[in-house]
Amino acid sequence: MKIAEMNWAQVEAYLAHDDRAVVPLGSTEQHAGLSLSVDSILSERVAVEAAEPLGLPVFPVLAYGVTPYFLAYPGSISLRVETYVRIVRDVLDCLYAQGFRRILLVNGHGGNQPAGSLAIEWMADHPGTAVKFHNWWNAPKTFEKVKAIDPVASHASWMENFPWTRLPGVEQPAAQKAMIDFDRMRVMSPKAVRDYLGEGNFGGLFQRPDADMLAIWEVAVAETRALMEGPWA
Template sequence: MDICATNWFQLEAYLKQDDRVILPLGSTEQHAWLSLCTDYILASRLAGEVGELARVAVYPGLPFGMAPYFCAYPGTINLQPDTYNRLLSDILTSLYTSGFRRIFLINGHGGNSPVQAQIHNWLNQHPDARVQLHNWWSAPHTLRLVRHYAQNASHASWMENFPWTRIPGVTPPAHEKPALDVARLSQLPASAVREYIGDGNYGGHYQRSDDDMQAIWQTARQETLQLLEHGWG
């Protein structure tokens, strides 16, 4: 159920039958030859498809996240951890006040993952609520299929290159980029990160067949749906 196509009367009726809600978390940042909004696009699309299958309410996604390492690339929006934690806490509280008790966060950006600590702090104040933070791209079944296709796959590589994250008229390089040293990246300021990673791909080919990508997407969708239905503590 798309919240943007719902009025409050309809939502009130929904909450009498179900207390689950989906909220996508994304980021706006460099993704090499792919859309700046790749993380937001993927999390939002997955939320919409899974929500439709499960008939669960879906809120608009957060397009911005924590991405300090990409600040030297034009287009990147970076929220400070305190800002992001407060924003998410306010959203969780608002959802709780509306009547939701099982909140499913589909996260499309690894840089947002540290917010798990803030989620626990929020849960300590709302013990009857449950929150799942689902990093869809690194979930076991999805990641296993990615690794089946290629071990060298990371940020802005083929594993994020779906038909809906591509830029029309843009043809990515055909070669395979060697894997970068991610541990080294954590030591560098944004200017040095850009110098080290160049176009933004962390390693891997830039594109695979649409058949391979559709298989990954179907696996991610099914894995997400299972957690939405059965993953509550």
């Protein structure tokens, strides 16, 4: 259930019998011809669908992440690592103060890894808590399904092209793009990254049949739900 669809009294009543919470982490950044909010859309949706039968509250997605390499693409927003870690820490502190003790961070963006390191540090400072950091898209079962369908997949390629991340009226290229050189990209300035990537796909087809995408999504939801269920210790 979304926190947006609850009031404070309902959250208080929930905390009387459960201390789990879910916080999706996203980003606002270029995804070639897909929505700039791909990472936020997917992390929040997989969290909500996974949590629904368990009755766990899902907080609004943190829609900005760490993505400095895409700053030459209009619409991309990047937080400094220090800022990002402080925001996530503040969220965890608030949840703890209210009685939440088991928290799942459902992450949709690779640049948000500092939140995973923070979670380990934060737990050490808050005995009796458990925080899981879950990269939903490359979790073992989900990524195994991706590779079984098409091993050539990466950022802004077919593997992020779901019915709910594509835009009306935007045609996707038919060709398969060769995978980029990641080591080369990592030392480039934002402008050089844009010149190198072009439209923004890291490599692979731009779109696959919806049947393939829904098969991946089914695995991702189930894998995320399993983490919510436990074990937590």
